[in-house]
Amino acid sequence: MRKTIKEKILQQKKDSQFYVKMICEGQSSLSREVFGRLFLQYMCAKFLLEPEEITTDNFYEICQISAEKAAKRPHGELDAAEAASKCGGATTAMNKKILFLLAVNREYGINVTAEDSVRIDTFTQLCDCIYQKLEEKQV
Amino acid sequence: MYDVKKSIDVELNVQLVYTALIHEYAYEGPCRFGPPEALTQEFDLMNQAEIFKMWTQGYGGALSHIPGIHLLDPLYIKMSDEFFITEEEEQKLVDRVGKADIFIFTGMRGEGIMKEFAMRYHVPVAGEGMFASTIEHAVLNARGYESYAILDLPDAIRLLKALRTRKALARTKVLGVTRNNSHYSMGGQDAFISNDMVTKKLGVRFNYFSFHEFLDMMHVNEHGKNHTLPGRQVYNLTDKDMEEVKAWSKELTDGSVENDVQEHYIENSVKAAVLIQKLCEHFGCNAFTAVCPDGCATRRMNEEQFTFCFSHSLLNEMGIPSGCEYDLLGTLSIAALANLTGKAPYMGNTQPCIWRGKQVEGEFAGIGYIEDMDRTQNIYYSGHATPNRLIHGFDSEKTAYSLRPFTHSGWGATMRIDFSQFRGETITLMRFDPLCEKIMVAKGTVLGGFGYTTTGCSEGVYFEVADKYEYFHKQAKFGLHMPLVFGDHIEDVKMLGEVLGMEVVTA
Numbered sequence: 001m002r003k004t005i006k007e008k009i010l011q012q013k014k015d016s017q018f019y020v021k022m023i024c025e026g027q028s029s030l031s032r033e034v035f036g037r038l039f040l041q042y043m044c045a046k047f048l049l050e051p052e053e054i055t056t057d058n059f060y061e062i063c064q065i066s067a068e069k070a071a072k073r074p075h076g077e078l079d080a081a082e083a084a085s086k087c088g089g090a091t092t093a094m095n096k097k098i099l100f101l102l103a104v105n106r107e108y109g110i111n112v113t114a115e116d117s118v119r120i121d122t123f124t125q126l127c128d129c130i131y132q133k134l135e136e137k138q139v
Numbered sequence: 140m141y142d143v144k145k146s147i148d149v150e151l152n153v154q155l156v157y158t159a160l161i162h163e164y165a166y167e168g169p170c171r172f173g174p175p176e177a178l179t180q181e182f183d184l185m186n187q188a189e190i191f192k193m194w195t196q197g198y199g200g201a202l203s204h205i206p207g208i209h210l211l212d213p214l215y216i217k218m219s220d221e222f223f224i225t226e227e228e229e230q231k232l233v234d235r236v237g238k239a240d241i242f243i244f245t246g247m248r249g250e251g252i253m254k255e256f257a258m259r260y261h262v263p264v265a266g267e268g269m270f271a272s273t274i275e276h277a278v279l280n281a282r283g284y285e286s287y288a289i290l291d292l293p294d295a296i297r298l299l300k301a302l303r304t305r306k307a308l309a310r311t312k313v314l315g316v317t318r319n320n321s322h323y324s325m326g327g328q329d330a331f332i333s334n335d336m337v338t339k340k341l342g343v344r345f346n347y348f349s350f351h352e353f354l355d356m357m358h359v360n361e362h363g364k365n366h367t368l369p370g371r372q373v374y375n376l377t378d379k380d381m382e383e384v385k386a387w388s389k390e391l392t393d394g395s396v397e398n399d400v401q402e403h404y405i406e407n408s409v410k411a412a413v414l415i416q417k418l419c420e421h422f423g424c425n426a427f428t429a430v431c432p433d434g435c436a437t438r439r440m441n442e443e444q445f446t447f448c449f450s451h452s453l454l455n456e457m458g459i460p461s462g463c464e465y466d467l468l469g470t471l472s473i474a475a476l477a478n479l480t481g482k483a484p485y486m487g488n489t490q491p492c493i494w495r496g497k498q499v500e501g502e503f504a505g506i507g508y509i510e511d512m513d514r515t516q517n518i519y520y521s522g523h524a525t526p527n528r529l530i531h532g533f534d535s536e537k538t539a540y541s542l543r544p545f546t547h548s549g550w551g552a553t554m555r556i557d558f559s560q561f562r563g564e565t566i567t568l569m570r571f572d573p574l575c576e577k578i579m580v581a582k583g584t585v586l587g588g589f590g591y592t593t594t595g596c597s598e599g600v601y602f603e604v605a606d607k608y609e610y611f612h613k614q615a616k617f618g619l620h621m622p623l624v625f626g627d628h629i630e631d632v633k634m635l636g637e638v639l640g641m642e643v644v645t646a
């Protein structure tokens with residue numbers, strides 16, 4: 001069981017690196033639409049999710065779905081548990097969002113700032129932000 | 140309509156403050172732990188910004204929907220793990236001193252910042268969240284500074300409503316129409332011992348005004364001819380005022396279920412309500428009380444053919460606290476209850492029912508036997524011919540009413556509400572004590588009503604209390620008139636007591 005989980009995580013890590021490579025190498029020719037599809041695959045690999053499990057554009061909810069899947073808790077319960085502890089007020093899903101953005105910064109060589117982060121509420125906004133940062137990097 | 144600056148329109152300015160702890164280095168230790176990436180400064184910058192956003196949108200969003208609460212732009216104060224804030228950050232807070240009525244802090248390890256700020260600038264602060272609230276309140280309370288602990292959102296709302304009520308009381312100025320002295324009337328001996336002490340304690344001001352001057356001003360277009368102020372151009376009603384009197388009277392007549400009062404007698408009573416507003420605008424007042432038996436004994440009300448009952452009903456509905464019998468204490472209790480609950484209080488003589496068999500004592504007050512008397516001893520009544528249509532709330536649908544004369548002769552319009560329709564509903568009653576050091580608050584369940592079809596002061600509500608004797612002996616230290624509203628507001632009044640620094644006595 002543990003072996004299976006470990007293998008799955010390693011595989012999804014490889015998958016995410018694959019999409020980083022695709023995006024970075026094809027950066028100059030990628031349309032926003034194609035970039036969005038590839039970035040969705042990247043995010044799914046990072047979040048250990050399948051694309052069909054993403055049923056919302058709300059990025060915080062996507063983080064929540066991922067966190068709940070990881071914790072194998074029913075929908076809605078994970079944040080309640082986190083909020084109850086209230087240490088600083090951060091939820092697991094919120095931390096997941098930030099860790100994800102820090103990974104994006106590191107793996108794509110860009111700088112999504114705290115000011116950018118706080119403005120990102122949806123996956124669409126996230127893609128717009130990253131796409132723009134990659135374009136700026138290219139210039 | 141005259142421009143009366145009502146206390147129910149007073150807003151409480153609330154400042155949310157988030158202290159963001161940004162660690163300068165990544166390290167683990169007894170107070171922080173986690174994967175390396177979650178310990179970096181970059182992580183903290185994003186994490187704290189996210190929490191601030193969530194807090195101000197969620198918590199602040201909920202508070203901003205509370206009537207009378209005005210949220211100032213939330214403040215984000217950065218603090219490093221050296222646990223101090225720079226002068227620039229402190230200035231953000233200082234800029235809001237004088238603008239905010241309360242500063243609500245949250246954030247990790249911000250208690251010291253909050254403490255220092257409260258002690259330096261003497262501003263009320265509250266801690267939100269489990270650690271901040273408990274620590275901060277213990278620290279500041281012990282040092283004699285004003286502070287509050289907030290448990291959750293309902294607790295915060297209760298606190299803010301109480302603080303808003305305190306501010307509203309401090310903006311209250313009572314037009315007190317008196318005959319013989321400024322502190323109490325013949326019918327309202329259970330008054331504040333010192334009105335000046337009330338001003339010191341609550342910030343309430345009093346504008347004393349002659350009963351005779353008031354009655355002279357009821358005479359239309361006779362400016363300069365008043366016996367009490369000869370040659371002085373004062374505030375007598377005018378033709379324009381009378382247009383309003385007639386329109387308002389017609390509206391009240393048309394809206395009544397039954398009307399036993401002749402048109403000109405209704406207008407006589409409405410004239411008083413318009414003159415009160417005119418004088419309130421002139422003197423900057425927003426609450427009212429006038430003598431009753433003392434005025435009655437002058438025989439001038441018999442001459443003018445009106446009573447103040449209708450004015451009390453109408454003004455209380457408008458959010459202008461209006462109390463019978465020059466009861467300044469009761470009037471301020473109305474003001475407090477109205478502001479705290481958003482409802483128009485009804486104030487009457489509040490007494491336990493006493494009976495043997497079916498013989499009820501005090502039938503002169505209009506009360507009598509009700510079947511509940513066979514079931515329980517714990518029956519009280521509250522009665523005056525001054526009910527109003529908004530005891531359930533200023534925003535509620537107006538209760539149906541009838542108009543009856545106060546006097547046998549037919550003059551003195553009064554509003555009558557049939558309280559029996561509210562059987563089973565909870566009411567809350569409150570009153571300050573004569574020293575202005577305590578508040579009594581009590582709860583009851585409506586059993587029925589009396590006086591809906593009659594004349595005189597015999598209109599009111601029967602209600603059941605937990606223990607009649609306990610209630611009575613506690614109330615006897617506070618006074619006769621206990622303003623009431625529908626609903627259970629015991630906890631709200633307890634919070635008001637906390638905010639005003641008053642002991643709260645419950646029954």
